[in-house]
Amino acid sequence: MKEILKQTGIVIHNQKYKDTSSLISVLSKNELMTYQVKGVEKAGSGTLKFTQLLTKLSFNYANGSLRTLTDAYIDDNYSDIKLDLNKYNYALIIMEKLNNFYSAISEKELIYDFFNELMEILKITNYPKEVALIFEVKLLYLLGVSPIFKTCVNCGRTFDIKNGVFNYAQGGMICDNCKRRFVANLNGEESTILKKIYVTKIKDVDEEVLLEYSKYSKISEVVDEYYRFHLEFDSKVKKVMKELNK
Numbered sequence: 490m491k492e493i494l495k496q497t498g499i500v501i502h503n504q505k506y507k508d509t510s511s512l513i514s515v516l517s518k519n520e521l522m523t524y525q526v527k528g529v530e531k532a533g534s535g536t537l538k539f540t541q542l543l544t545k546l547s548f549n550y551a552n553g554s555l556r557t558l559t560d561a562y563i564d565d566n567y568s569d570i571k572l573d574l575n576k577y578n579y580a581l582i583i584m585e586k587l588n589n590f591y592s593a594i595s596e597k598e599l600i601y602d603f604f605n606e607l608m609e610i611l612k613i614t615n616y617p618k619e620v621a622l623i624f625e626v627k628l629l630y631l632l633g634v635s636p637i638f639k640t641c642v643n644c645g646r647t648f649d650i651k652n653g654v655f656n657y658a659q660g661g662m663i664c665d666n667c668k669r670r671f672v673a674n675l676n677g678e679e680s681t682i683l684k685k686i687y688v689t690k691i692k693d694v695d696e697e698v699l700l701e702y703s704k705y706s707k708i709s710e711v712v713d714e715y716y717r718f719h720l721e722f723d724s725k726v727k728k729v730m731k732e733l734n735k
């Protein structure tokens with residue numbers, strides 16, 4: 490008989506598998522793992538609900554070449570997020586990056602806690618876009634491609650960030666002496682906010698902080714450029730959102 494094991498985690502990806510099954514990717518404390526869920530297409534089987542994106546499950550599974558869910562319990566349905574299309578879209582943006590970059594993140598436990606904390610904020614906030622922005626900016630650190638804020642990326646000197654500019658292709662701040670020779674993707678004030686997003690601890694993020702971030706809409710555009718340039722990543726979810734908002 491196959492061994493039955495316990496796990497807890499959040500469904501961040503799903504796809505159909507064979508005729509009546511699904512495969513789900515579950516983000517747990519130490520891993521992102523694929524599980525087969527059987528019978529999702531069968532009427533009355535009741536397993537379809539375990540395959541929904543953004544659902545926190547406690548479950549048992551049978552180990553094998555493909556792990557198979559044997560039974561599950563929904564710990565959190567995140568209905569506050571799912572009932573608000575805008576919030577759900579930003580959750581999708583976060584999950585898209587998690588799926589794409591998870592294998593490149595060395596601090597697995599940190600990303601699990603980080604994701605959980607951000608989903609708790611997303612439930613209650615009026616600024617879902619800024620919650621996704623926090624994820625995107627801090628993920629750069631976990632991927633080892635952090636922007637440089639402390640010194641000029643061109644000459645190496647330290648300077649007051651307010652007097653410099655941010656250039657995504659250069660990977661950080663350009664000082665007041667060098668800035669004439671570079672494109673300013675963000676001015677000094679915007680760069681200061683980007684740095685604040687980068688360094689502010691999640692426990693210190695509240696509506697007031699998010700409101701401040703929301704006043705600088707250019708930052709999220711520049712962060713998208715940063716992902717394109719340094720990680721060759723373009724969000725498909727954001728592309729769809731833009732098409733729908735035209």
Ligand SMILES: [Zn+2]
Nearest residue numbers: 641644664667
């Ligand atoms: Zn310089």
